[in-house]
Amino acid sequence: MRLDKFLHDSAGLSRKLAKKAVRDGRVRLDGEATHDPARHVAPSDTITLDGSVLPWPAPRYLMLNKPPDCICATRDPHQRTVIDLLPPAAGEHLLIAGRLDIDATGLLLLSDDGRWIHRVTSPRHAHEKVYLATLAEPLDHSAEARFTRGIFLEGENKRTLPATLARLSETEVRVTLTEGRYHQVKRMFGALGNRVATLHRERIGRIRLDPALEPGDYRELTAAEVAAFGS
Ligand code: URA
16 A cells, blocks of 8 residues: 555554655655655555554455445445445545445445455355345246356356345345356346346355344444455
8 A cells, every 4th residue: 555545544644644744754664764655565564653663554344234326436426325325534445345236235345455355256256145136027937947057148158157046925036146247136137037126135155234234334344254255
């Protein structure tokens, strides 16, 4: 990360004061004075401010219950984003693991730890993603078999990976995927001649949406939840 961001996160300096502290020569990197606030620093560096060693800031890991009508982007000039739901300081530099459509709701994982985000989303790890969907039309009797076999989505030449479809009622289903193609759940039901009316993500890997979180609320992940995606 940049040195001025490190000073902000570790020492609580505003970005302006962090830049000034660097330019004034108050910051040393492995014993050497540095005057470049944009310089890249890593956890292996020893960074001091006025002679005191600064700790490397702990990464942040959050779960958020995404409400409808906000987009999974870090900023947008026209629409409310999921980051806008967080207090300004909490939302800084967060990355989103696995986006949800604007009208979809439920579990979203966010972190400023890029390697962890990669472990959550990488197709290599194939973590399960579980969705509750309500459908516009009653479910076709062949749907479960087609989800298991894999479906050719419009414009693609590779079947979807085997997915599990559990019928909860004529128009309510629970879908478990191990991949994350663009609008995948909606397109899979579209290929069956149906339409998804509502979509809610309940789980990613071993992390379930906390039922105590109202739409728009968030909480820090526990150490066990963070560790569920390996290290
Ligand atoms: N599949 C979709 O169609 N939309 C989502 O938001 C997530 C999965």
